[in-house]
Amino acid sequence: MANQSFAKSVMKKTTLGVIIGVLLVVIAQQTHFPPVFQIMFFLYAMLGALVFILLDAPAMKRLEGLKALGALLVFYLLLSGLYIAGASILPQFDPEDEKGKIEKVLKLRRAQTELGKADELIARAKELDERAKAISKQLSSLGADAKVEVAATTSAGGAASGDIVALGKDQWELQECYNCHKLYGQGGKKRGPEMDNIGNLMTVDQLKEKILYPKSWKAEGFDKDYDKGKMPDKYKDLMFPQEIDALVAFLASLKDESVKTPKPIKMN
Amino acid sequence: MKTLNRSLWIVLALGVSGVATAFGQVPDAPPVDFPYAGNRTAVWVVAQLHILFAAFILGAPIFVVVAEWLGYKNNDPKYDRLAKEVIKVTVILYSMTALTGGLFIFVLLGTYPDFSTWLIKHFFLVFAVIYPLLFILETIILYTYFYSWDSMKGAKKGRHIALGILLNIVGTVTLFVIDGPTSFMNTPAKAAGDLSLVEFIQTASLWDKMANFSWMPLNLHRLVGNVTFGGFIAGLIAAYMFMGSKTDEERAYYDWMGFVGNMIGVGALMLLPFMGYLLAYELCDYDASICPYMMADQLSMFFEMQGAMIGLIFLASNYYIWLSLKRIQGVEQVRISGFVAVVVLLMPAIMGYTWKMFPPPEWQSLIVLGILVVLPVVLSKVPGLKNFTVSAFTMIKIGFLMIVVADAIWMTPHGFVPTQGLATEEVELPSWAGELALMPAKNAAAFTLVFLTVVNYLLYNRAIKRGTIMWGKIDFASQFVLIFLAFSVIWTMGLMGAVRSLTRKYYHVYNLVPDFTPEAFTPTLAYSAWWITGVTIVFYAVVSFAILVTLKAGSPKPATSLASSVPVEAK
Numbered sequence: 001m002a003n004q005s006f007a008k009s010v011m012k013k014t015t016l017g018v019i020i021g022v023l024l025v026v027i028a029q030q031t032h033f034p035p036v037f038q039i040m041f042f043l044y045a046m047l048g049a050l051v052f053i054l055l056d057a058p059a060m061k062r063l064e065g066l067k068a069l070g071a072l073l074v075f076y077l078l079l080s081g082l083y084i085a086g087a088s089i090l091p092q093f094d095p096e097d098e099k100g101k102i103e104k105v106l107k108l109r110r111a112q113t114e115l116g117k118a119d120e121l122i123a124r125a126k127e128l129d130e131r132a133k134a135i136s137k138q139l140s141s142l143g144a145d146a147k148v149e150v151a152a153t154t155s156a157g158g159a160a161s162g163d164i165v166a167l168g169k170d171q172w173e174l175q176e177c178y179n180c181h182k183l184y185g186q187g188g189k190k191r192g193p194e195m196d197n198i199g200n201l202m203t204v205d206q207l208k209e210k211i212l213y214p215k216s217w218k219a220e221g222f223d224k225d226y227d228k229g230k231m232p233d234k235y236k237d238l239m240f241p242q243e244i245d246a247l248v249a250f251l252a253s254l255k256d257e258s259v260k261t262p263k264p265i266k267m268n
Numbered sequence: 269m270k271t272l273n274r275s276l277w278i279v280l281a282l283g284v285s286g287v288a289t290a291f292g293q294v295p296d297a298p299p300v301d302f303p304y305a306g307n308r309t310a311v312w313v314v315a316q317l318h319i320l321f322a323a324f325i326l327g328a329p330i331f332v333v334v335a336e337w338l339g340y341k342n343n344d345p346k347y348d349r350l351a352k353e354v355i356k357v358t359v360i361l362y363s364m365t366a367l368t369g370g371l372f373i374f375v376l377l378g379t380y381p382d383f384s385t386w387l388i389k390h391f392f393l394v395f396a397v398i399y400p401l402l403f404i405l406e407t408i409i410l411y412t413y414f415y416s417w418d419s420m421k422g423a424k425k426g427r428h429i430a431l432g433i434l435l436n437i438v439g440t441v442t443l444f445v446i447d448g449p450t451s452f453m454n455t456p457a458k459a460a461g462d463l464s465l466v467e468f469i470q471t472a473s474l475w476d477k478m479a480n481f482s483w484m485p486l487n488l489h490r491l492v493g494n495v496t497f498g499g500f501i502a503g504l505i506a507a508y509m510f511m512g513s514k515t516d517e518e519r520a521y522y523d524w525m526g527f528v529g530n531m532i533g534v535g536a537l538m539l540l541p542f543m544g545y546l547l548a549y550e551l552c553d554y555d556a557s558i559c560p561y562m563m564a565d566q567l568s569m570f571f572e573m574q575g576a577m578i579g580l581i582f583l584a585s586n587y588y589i590w591l592s593l594k595r596i597q598g599v600e601q602v603r604i605s606g607f608v609a610v611v612v613l614l615m616p617a618i619m620g621y622t623w624k625m626f627p628p629p630e631w632q633s634l635i636v637l638g639i640l641v642v643l644p645v646v647l648s649k650v651p652g653l654k655n656f657t658v659s660a661f662t663m664i665k666i667g668f669l670m671i672v673v674a675d676a677i678w679m680t681p682h683g684f685v686p687t688q689g690l691a692t693e694e695v696e697l698p699s700w701a702g703e704l705a706l707m708p709a710k711n712a713a714a715f716t717l718v719f720l721t722v723v724n725y726l727l728y729n730r731a732i733k734r735g736t737i738m739w740g741k742i743d744f745a746s747q748f749v750l751i752f753l754a755f756s757v758i759w760t761m762g763l764m765g766a767v768r769s770l771t772r773k774y775y776h777v778y779n780l781v782p783d784f785t786p787e788a789f790t791p792t793l794a795y796s797a798w799w800i801t802g803v804t805i806v807f808y809a810v811v812s813f814a815i816l817v818t819l820k821a822g823s824p825k826p827a828t829s830l831a832s833s834v835p836v837e838a839k
Binding site for chain 1 (some may be wrong): 458465486513556557560565590669671675679685687693696700743745749759790796798804
């Protein structure tokens, strides 16, 4: 009898959950929530239904001995599976994206360390060894009087001679400025001002001063106490002078007057 | 058990001294390559295991002394029994803490020899003198406290409790001391004057390095977290013992123990979101770029998972209260002012709007919160409104509805993307609903969860004053709820431990000592979840074994005098 009544209750609450879920989905559609949020709202409705089913569930029978042990093991297995599945179903950040970024950020720093210097020497020695092997292979196959052509090698670091503004854009990405500043319509806008027109509002020297000593300037509209001085004062320690120059050159090139970048105010 | 503990200590001491000697005599030893998992994951797993054991041995004694004191004050032997059973498990796990601590040192030295040496140099006094001395002192006090339990009864009980308090003081100081280097890795002391960070750290005093931005918030967060943890593990012990009980008296006792463990766990849990908030606030104050890294960048989905876990923990702890209420005879007569239900229904909206208008640290929001909390009490005294009441069951059902709503708010992200850099309209909240993803909404959700839990406990308190508790007659499903809570709390600790470490990004010490190894990237949430689950299972298996060895297999059956103190039907 109790089981029948519980089955009825399950049916009733599941139906109610589905109705509320569908209603939420329709409302979410009408109010322009993307499909992923619509699914989320439906799942919340079903979670609510599950909670109310559990509230009125009949008391569980006592388990003893091996039955209790088995139930426990199954319970742990279910929990483990649920948590791993839950974490896996959420969007995952691709570590490969970050690996390339880390390599670029730490390249100059690594070169400064003893380990970096040793690694560089080992890499150079390996490269020379391979070239020597290639030459000797060529010599033995062509004969002693053969003309050996050795391709000119270019260092990977040669790219540094490229466009300074492009390098500055790289720094914008590497230092994750986009997390706090909106640019080209992308990135955060609550923590720091939009930057699209900053090149028209600050000189190169002023931009450099702001990056090195963030408290030297503030943006109009960011007046509350907890907004002041929010920009980290770490860049003078973390960035190399050439990186700062590149970032400044990039920022100075941003002159889109259609975007309302807040006016910078010099602080005393 | 004594012999086992001694053996473990001797093996550990020999091992540590052996490795330290070998390490000291081989300069520039290259790091080992940990098979399969890799070096970073190996350190992570061992460190997390050590922290879980350490959290228990620091949290449980707080719980134990409070229980012992309650037993002494109320002349109630069941509190004393509860305290003694938990301390028995603590003693076994104390050895495991030392063992995993030693293992952690081996693995860290082997995998990151240069960085380990650098850190030890900067905190030499802490690692070589203060911490070992505190650990030895804590060991002496813990064992004295445990082995003197039966001899210090009656008139000597007060002194025994004092010893327990001393144990907790030393334990807390130990925690604060070791949190110094840990928090330093997240927020190294800020440079003064024109010195660069590297120059400043070279000349900074030990105190400068210890008392960094996140030190005290981490201390408080871990302290409260440890009490929560201790409470829920006591609940786990009770659940195992309840399931294995053969008599009604035993079931009555372990039902009661589960309730007490859960109540302490939940009581401390209610403070935990705010301690976590304080820690995050200090991290962001130290470097504002940490905030978006956590909430909008690589770690954003870790926080999404955290939201899900906290939601489940609050749901489960309130479900346990519900099951506890169902075993009280006469609960049907318990009623509460209908204005409480109205406040509960309106709280997320009102507090979300208030925090938007007055974000922390502005104080006006606290006044609104105070008014909301006091209002039902005031209105329920007004003649004519007094009779506007709802039953306990209706109130709790409304509460559950709002727990689901609060969970939904907590879990709503700005976008279903692992980093804002990949955000597009197809996965982002529409702009008009953007507030749902911001801190005011999250704070409102957290306060709603806490407020509801307090209301449920108030209802429970009213119910036990008017009805009769049928100890031992609780729904058997409640034991799975206790087990679920312990498992989920441990899993969440593992998750948030990973988050705290990952906020250092590709640095061993944030912005100061870069990690040049190939493993310096942020692992995916899915990968992390596998390891966190693995660590949770290993910890759970050891704790379960310790419970079975010390309580189920190792102890004589309780004497009749003790059983008689636990009424099956008692208020």
